[in-house]
Amino acid sequence: MGAGTAFQNLSVRHKVTLILALTMVPVVALMILFLVTVRQLLAVQDEVVSMSAAVTHTGAILSKIVDVQDGFRGFVLTRNEKFLVPFYEADESIDPAVHRLKEMVGHDPDFLSRVAQIEAQTRALLQKKKRLIDAVRLGEMEPVRRHIESGEGQAALNHIRADLAAFEETLKADLKKEQDLAQRLAALTLYGLGAGFAGILVLWWLGGRLLARTITDPLAMLTTVTRQFGRERSVAQIPINTRDEIGALARTMEEMEGRIERHIGQMEAFHAIGNDISSLDPGGLEGVLKRLAERASGVLDVDLCLVLLWSDTIGCWRIGAASGAWHDLLRGTVMIREETPVATKALETGVPQVVPDLAIRPEAVLQIRDRLGGKSLLVVPLRGQEKAFGVLAFASTRGKRAFTDWEVHLAQQFADQAAIAVLNARLYESAQQRGEGLENRLQELERYSANMAHDLKGPARRMAELASLLQLDYKGRLDERADRYLGWIKENGQQLMARIEEVLRLARIGTVRETVEPVDPAVVIREVLKGCEEHVRRLGARVRVVEQLPRLACNRVHLFQVLDNLVRNALKFSADGRPPELAIGVVAKGNESALFVRDNGIGIASSDRERIFEPFERLGHEEVPGTGIGLAIVKKIIEFYQGRIWVESEPGAGTTFYFTLPLYSEVVPVEEESKEAEA
């Protein structure tokens, strides 16, 4: 365990070196061992080769000695020089042969002395033989005979042969020994190599495992964790606890993931605040600011975040919102300017203020320190278009803390968002208040005029009723003038009532939803004409109506009011002494169909064609009865359906009113301005 920990704490470079050393040292050792063995094997092999050569040589020397003996004998017996040829040949070749042998066995002093001994014997033998041969040539046979008879030569020869043979045997035994050694060495080399390789493989495997455990596996894990973070954004503790570079990398990655996570959190917070601001909910500004304070205090990891709004009117801070439970305690309360110097400085300078330790300046009352228990403070301004109008104050109550540049930057971002929210809300609220004010005033005015009209009608009616009562009761008892005056009073009262009734009718259009239905204008026109049948007959008027009219989509009563007003109007303003001629029809104007009501009456001057639609405009025709509100009602109805009404007229020759109302969706043949109407 101790060694393991020590290994864990090594740097990656040292680990790799160690593992390489552990795997390479046996390899090198094995190779050296192998080389040594091979060299030895080669030496032994050399030995074997020279031994076997020596054996062969020994045999050759032996055969030459036999040749010497045979040649000598042949010459002695025959005195034929011919037999001496192999003798000399042998004599000549023995020396080099022995010399070679000496070389071959030179490494062994024992062998060397034995060869030297054999050489000496052989030289002695050859000297002896040469002397005898020389004697024979001189014809002295005696020494030869003695030599032969004594068997001295034979004995010497045999001795040499025995020595040689013994030497050969020794050599052979030695050779055998060497060969065995060579075989053993070869086998050893083979098995050694195999075992060595196996060992090296095992070592390498172990080394590889170790390498994987210390380097490859942690790297793979880092890769996996990083991928996972990229995919799921789950910040996990990376289980790599080594103190090497990979461990450091893991710690760095953890920190980095944490930071990325924090930054994403901050971005999400900003995004959420942005959404919050752009969608002002019923909670309004206070809700937005509260959520902003909540998020900001979370992101900056402070205990308290205050949104302070500067009130110019009272020269104090109003707390717009606060994070957490502080909100309900502090919301709407006021902080004194003198007790919030840091916030005031931020407001005045428009620069963030950081106070890592609020304990300084103990003599002054600091609201955030003394009332709320703040130990460190960061204040950033809420910047408006011209100057700051509030601040965002972040306080740490648990302990002192510094604020990094990045945190100040973040706080300023939050402050900017808050500033936008406040400005938006103020704009929105003021616009809404203005809108609501207008609406309310309008409604109030409408109600007021309706009430007024309603209230006026009672007295008008009573006036008319009383006048008619007086007429009834005192007719004939007063003079004629009084009767006339009473008549006027009654008429005026009734006129007033009628006008008020019309005003109420006008006010009603559009305020009450009437049913819209398919309406056939022809039917409505018949009703209208029936209503003023008496009038038409009295004036001797002629009314022509086009047979086929398109169906309209509107309220039936509305269409009745429109046509009734227009027809009565046409009958009313007839030219003197000319029976009215009316035409009602439809005409295509542009891409819309307009109904028209035409008369041959007095006409309307072009300067008056807009005024006639205003209420109570009678254009000075006091002799013609009417309330002066009929056309206003018509116009209001037409406009209620987003239609148009206009007038074409030639003073003295007649007037045509055109109006459009929504056509009921169906295919209807629309006649061109019909000939009948033209006529």
Add this chain to the structure above:
Amino acid sequence: MIALAFQRASVERPVVTVSDGQEALEYLTGEGPSKKRRPGELPMVVVLDLDMPRMDGFEFLQKMKAQPELAGIPVVVLTTSQFDQDLSRSYTAGASSCITKPGDFEQLVEIARAIETYWCRLNRVPERG
């Protein structure tokens, strides 16, 4: 004015006039200090002008219709205009008929006569137990 009209219409039946909704309700329930009516004798028809001081016509109508013994009496409402919301409110509150005041005394007399003819002679209500 309508009382005068009833007078002129030569209606022989007794016509009781009260000046506001409160008084009318007190008369009908028999609780009020003024205008004692004989017990067991309820009017055949109530002619109601919506414009009254103290308690307005609608409040009177609602209170009257909320009392079971009074709910069966027909109420004819006299309105000022046919185009304001008084008409629909009157019918919703339980009015039996609505008439727009004409602005002519003679017509008012005719209306009084018609009310008498219709509601007192032709109209039938269940026998009161």
